[in-house]
Amino acid sequence: MRIGPYSLANQLFVAPMAGVTDRPFRKLCKQLGAGYAVSEMVTSRPDLWDSLKTSRRANHEGEDAPIAVQIAGTDATMMADAARYNIDRGAQIIDINMGCPAKKVCNKWAGSALMQDEALALQIVQAVVAACSPRGVPVTLKMRTGWAARAKNAPAIALAAESAGVAMLTIHGRTREQGYKGQAEHDTVAHIKSRVSIPVVANGDINSPQAARDVLARTGADAVMVGRAAQGRPWIFREMAHFLATGTELAPPTRSELKTWMLAHLHEHYDLYGEHTGVRSARKHLGWYVQSFGAGGLGEAFRHRINGATTCDAQLTAVTDLFDDWSEAPATDHSPWKMAA
Numbered sequence: 177m178r179i180g181p182y183s184l185a186n187q188l189f190v191a192p193m194a195g196v197t198d199r200p201f202r203k204l205c206k207q208l209g210a211g212y213a214v215s216e217m218v219t220s221r222p223d224l225w226d227s228l229k230t231s232r233r234a235n236h237e238g239e240d241a242p243i244a245v246q247i248a249g250t251d252a253t254m255m256a257d258a259a260r261y262n263i264d265r266g267a268q269i270i271d272i273n274m275g276c277p278a279k280k281v282c283n284k285w286a287g288s289a290l291m292q293d294e295a296l297a298l299q300i301v302q303a304v305v306a307a308c309s310p311r312g313v314p315v316t317l318k319m320r321t322g323w324a325a326r327a328k329n330a331p332a333i334a335l336a337a338e339s340a341g342v343a344m345l346t347i348h349g350r351t352r353e354q355g356y357k358g359q360a361e362h363d364t365v366a367h368i369k370s371r372v373s374i375p376v377v378a379n380g381d382i383n384s385p386q387a388a389r390d391v392l393a394r395t396g397a398d399a400v401m402v403g404r405a406a407q408g409r410p411w412i413f414r415e416m417a418h419f420l421a422t423g424t425e426l427a428p429p430t431r432s433e434l435k436t437w438m439l440a441h442l443h444e445h446y447d448l449y450g451e452h453t454g455v456r457s458a459r460k461h462l463g464w465y466v467q468s469f470g471a472g473g474l475g476e477a478f479r480h481r482i483n484g485a486t487t488c489d490a491q492l493t494a495v496t497d498l499f500d501d502w503s504e505a506p507a508t509d510h511s512p513w514k515m516a517a
C-alpha cells in the first residue's frame with residue numbers, strides 16, 4: 177500500500193476524528209497496528225492558525241512518517257495556503273476533507289457540503305494539488321458517497337479528483353444527508369475502485385477483524401479506515417492485522433497490557449494538553465476504554481471517579497486502582513471478553 181512516495185506498513189488506517197485522533201491517540205493506534213493515521217481536520221482560516229486548538233492539531237512531535245494532515249475549508253486559495261502552511265510544519269501528505277457533516281463546517285460550505293458543488297470541489301482539489309506537488313507532497317481526498325441518496329456523486333468527483341492529481345481516495349459509505357444514521361454501504365466504494373487506478377480506501381462501520389476482511393474482499397479496496405470502533409480500543413488494529421494475516425482471532429490483550437497502554441496514553445495526553453485541559457479531555461478516552469473492555473461494575477465506579485478528578489495524578493491513580501481492584505474482583509465482574517490475566 178503506497179501513497180505517493182510513502183509505502184505504508186499495512187492496509188489498516190485510523191480515521192481522522194476531531195477531538196479524538198489527536199497526536200497521542202494516533203501514535204497509540206500506530207503502535208498497536210494501524211499502518212496509517214490522518215490528523216484531525218485543521219481549518220483553512222489563517223486567523224485561527226495561532227489558536228491553541230489549531231496549534232495542538234498541527235503538532236506532530238515524535239510521530240512516525242508519513243505525517244498526514246487533513247484540511248477543511250471552502251475557498252480554493254485559502255485551502256492552498258493551508259496546505260503550504262501545514263507542509264511548513266511537517267505535513268508530508270495533505271488530505272482534503274469532503275466528508276464531515278458537522279453543521280459548523282457545512283454552514284460554511286466545507287466538509288461534505290462541498291460535494292453539492294462539484295465545480296468548487298474540483299477547484300479546491302486543483303488548487304491544493306498545485307500547492308503541494310512542487311513540494312513533492314501527495315494530496316488525498318476523503319468524502320462521502322454523495323450529498324443525498326438521490327445524489328450519490330462520489331464516483332464523478334473521484335474521477336475528476338484522479339485526473340486532477342489526487343493520490344488516494346477514502347469513501348465513507350454514507351451520504352451527507354444520513355449523518356451517521358443507518359448502515360454504511362460499500363457498493364459505491366467497489367464501483368469507484370473499478371473506475372480509478374489510484375488507491376481507494378473503504379470507511380464506515382468497519383468494527384471487527386471479520387468486517388475488515390469482508391469489506392476488503394467485497395470492494396477490492398486497497399485499505400480500510402476505522403473510526404469509532406477504535407475509540408477506547410486502539411488494539412483493534414493489531415487484531416485486524418492478525419486476522420487478515422492468519423484467518424484466526426488474536427487473543428484479547430492482557431490486563432497488564434491494557435494498563436500500560438492507558439497510562440502511556442494519559443501521560444502523552446497530559447503532555448500535549450497540560451493539566452487543566454488534559455484531565456478534562458482525557459475523560460472521554462478513559463470512559464471508552466472501560467466500555468470497550470467491559471470492566472463491569474468496576475467501570476461505572478471508575479467513570480464516576482475519573483469524571484470527578486481534576487488533577488493528572490488523580491486520574492492516573494484511578495487507572496492504577498482500577499486494575500488493582502479488578503484483579504481482586506469476583507468473576508462476574510470480569511470482562512465479557514474474558515481478559516487474559
Ligand SMILES: Cc1cc2nc3c(=O)[nH]c(=O)nc-3n(C[C@H](O)[C@H](O)[C@H](O)COP(=O)(O)O)c2cc1C
Pocket residue numbers: 191192193194195196216217246273274275276318348379380381382401402403404405
Ligand atoms: C467524533 C468524530 C469526529 C470526526 N471528525 C472527522 C474529521 O475531522 N474529518 C473527517 O474527515 N471525518 C471525521 N469524522 C468521520 C470519520 O473519519 C469516519 O468517516 C466516520 O466516523 C465513519 O467511520 P466509522 O464508522 O469507522 O466511525 C469524525 C467522526 C467522529 C465520530
